[in-house]
Amino acid sequence: MTKMVATKRRKLRKRIKLKYYNKVKYFEFQDKAFKVFAIACTLFGISVLLALLVHVFSTGLGRIDWDFMTDGPSRKASSAGIYTAWIGTLWILVLTAVIAFPIGVGAAIYLEEYNKKSKLTNFLEINIANLAGVPSIIYGLLGLELFSRMLHLGQSLLTGALTLSLLILPVIIVSTREALRTVPYSIREGSYALGASKWQTIWNQVLPASMSGIFTGVILALSRAVGETAPLIVIGALSYIRQPPSGILDSFTVLPIQIFDWVSRPQKEFSVNAAAAIIILLSITFIMNGVAVYLRHRWQKKVKW
Amino acid sequence: MKIEAKNVNFYYGQDHILKGISMGIKKNTVTALIGPSGCGKSTFLRLFNRMNDLIEGARLEGEILIEGVNIYSEKVNVNELRKTVGMVFQKPNPFPKSIFENVAYGLKVNGIKNKAYIEEKVEQSLRQAALWEEVKDKLKKSAFALSGGQQQRLCIARALAVEPSILLMDEPASALDPISSIKVEELIYSLKNTYTIIIVTHNMQQASRTSDKTAFFYMGELVEYDDTRTLFTNPKKERTQNYITGRFG
Numbered sequence: 247m248t249k250m251v252a253t254k255r256r257k258l259r260k261r262i263k264l265k266y267y268n269k270v271k272y273f274e275f276q277d278k279a280f281k282v283f284a285i286a287c288t289l290f291g292i293s294v295l296l297a298l299l300v301h302v303f304s305t306g307l308g309r310i311d312w313d314f315m316t317d318g319p320s321r322k323a324s325s326a327g328i329y330t331a332w333i334g335t336l337w338i339l340v341l342t343a344v345i346a347f348p349i350g351v352g353a354a355i356y357l358e359e360y361n362k363k364s365k366l367t368n369f370l371e372i373n374i375a376n377l378a379g380v381p382s383i384i385y386g387l388l389g390l391e392l393f394s395r396m397l398h399l400g401q402s403l404l405t406g407a408l409t410l411s412l413l414i415l416p417v418i419i420v421s422t423r424e425a426l427r428t429v430p431y432s433i434r435e436g437s438y439a440l441g442a443s444k445w446q447t448i449w450n451q452v453l454p455a456s457m458s459g460i461f462t463g464v465i466l467a468l469s470r471a472v473g474e475t476a477p478l479i480v481i482g483a484l485s486y487i488r489q490p491p492s493g494i495l496d497s498f499t500v501l502p503i504q505i506f507d508w509v510s511r512p513q514k515e516f517s518v519n520a521a522a523a524i525i526i527l528l529s530i531t532f533i534m535n536g537v538a539v540y541l542r543h544r545w546q547k548k549v550k551w
Numbered sequence: 552m553k554i555e556a557k558n559v560n561f562y563y564g565q566d567h568i569l570k571g572i573s574m575g576i577k578k579n580t581v582t583a584l585i586g587p588s589g590c591g592k593s594t595f596l597r598l599f600n601r602m603n604d605l606i607e608g609a610r611l612e613g614e615i616l617i618e619g620v621n622i623y624s625e626k627v628n629v630n631e632l633r634k635t636v637g638m639v640f641q642k643p644n645p646f647p648k649s650i651f652e653n654v655a656y657g658l659k660v661n662g663i664k665n666k667a668y669i670e671e672k673v674e675q676s677l678r679q680a681a682l683w684e685e686v687k688d689k690l691k692k693s694a695f696a697l698s699g700g701q702q703q704r705l706c707i708a709r710a711l712a713v714e715p716s717i718l719l720m721d722e723p724a725s726a727l728d729p730i731s732s733i734k735v736e737e738l739i740y741s742l743k744n745t746y747t748i749i750i751v752t753h754n755m756q757q758a759s760r761t762s763d764k765t766a767f768f769y770m771g772e773l774v775e776y777d778d779t780r781t782l783f784t785n786p787k788k789e790r791t792q793n794y795i796t797g798r799f800g
Binding site: 363433437438439440442446450454455 | 600630713
């Protein structure tokens with residue numbers, strides 16, 4: 247009797263062991279499988295990007311020379327350059343920064359430092375987050391109606407910069423607020439306790455302590471604006487412009503539009519031009535992102551709370 | 552009386568934090584506020600430089616007079632008030648700037664631009680805070696490079712630079728090691744001749760060593776307020792007796 251019970255128990259124990267063993271095997275498999283899946287995902291992203299870069303560079307790199315940078319548009323691909331386009335991009339970049347930086351940072355300071363919690367605040371916050379998700383072409387339509395037609399700014403640089411400013415404002419506001427929030431309350435308290443006013447506290451303590459974070463956000467937002475094409479096409483930025491703009495009310499073109507124009511032409515030589523222009527545009531974006539990364543890195547090193 | 556609280560009631564929203572507190576504080580004395588956590592002593596301290604104004608939903612009844620002026624009346628400018636009533640916080644909170652700039656900041660927000668005066672004042676304040684010898688060669692260095700105790704003395708120097716007549720200290724030594732803590736205590740003792748000091752502390756010995764008068768708070772009420780020696784050797788209320796002997800709190 248007791249022997250039977252004992253063997254039964256032994257069998258049961260064995261079964262449990264086996265079951266448990268199988269489970270462990272399964273978990274191990276699960277672990278490895280997920281790792282492979284994650285690697286595959288990463289590789290997919292990188293390889294597509296690499297393929298794109300390799301293709302663009304092998305096609306366009308040879309086309310880039312001094313003449314390409316200094317020639318204006320032409321009907322002949324070999325004598326066409328991106329002079330007007332990159333000057334236009336530079337103008338747009340600077341103008342957009344000048345417009346969007348103070349407005350965005352100002353709005354963020356208001357929302358973060360002055361505004362008290364209320365239903366209106368919540369409403370504003372939700373809408374700013376939503377605005378960041380609005381398709382850029384809709385901003386283009388808004389810019390066309392508001393700046394180009396109502397304010398009679400036409401197809402000028404100013405219209406373009408104002409439109410792009412609207413586009414990146416939500417991004418700047420959100421990232422600036424995040425940067426402001428990293429400054430601990432004790433710093434503000436310390437400043438108030440010395441008799442500093444709210445503005446003195448913000449200007450002397452909060453802003454300097456969060457500046458690199460703010461800059462990082464603004465630069466990333468600007469590098470998005472540099473690549474935007476749709477809203478500028480809507481407001482009527484032309485691709486065929488003989489002279490680069492010399493003032494903010496001149497009409498203009500930018501690199502993305504130039505690229506768009508070239509790739510839509512049937513001649514193969516123009517797509518080589520487009521590839522070369524893409525390299526220039528990518529370089530500008532990479533440099534800007536690099537500066538942003540550098541600032542963030544320096545910031546993390548410098549400020550420890 | 553330098554400072555006088557008259558029937559002070561204080562609320563956060565629905566919570567009644569301070570209940571009918573009246574007390575007077577003489578010039579150039581050290582007053583210790585003691586009591587268990589959450590008894591309202593820090594809140595009471597923060598009434599004297601209107602730090603509680605920054606909190607939403609805070610409400611005050613009663614009067615707080617400094618040299619006979621109700622500091623909550625509309626005529627009083629908060630920023631001006633805070634220049635006469637300095638404050639040191641529990642956790643050292645130096646600004647992310649150089650040692651020099653930390654001390655000079657209070658002067659700059661006062662609109663003082665004279666460089667020679669600022670330099671002189673910075674040195675004087677650092678000497679007063681017994682920090683000058685340790686930092687005189689590295690004034691340009693970040694305040695974060697200092698130890699916790701040094702940072703706290705820097706914060707005291709920073710408060711002294713604006714020449715307040717009252718100094719509020721919210722557990723100034725509780726985040727420090729024993730040696731730094733003793734240094735801060737000695738400092739408080741030496742500042743007594745020039746300033747009226749109110750200090751919140753959890754440390755009984757500290758209260759008895761540094762203060763002239765001690766106020767014991769419990770559940771938002773002022774239980775007992777007397778000369779420090781009397782309160783610690785011969786308390787009139789049983790609650791005070793229980794607290795200072797460590798039977799609760």
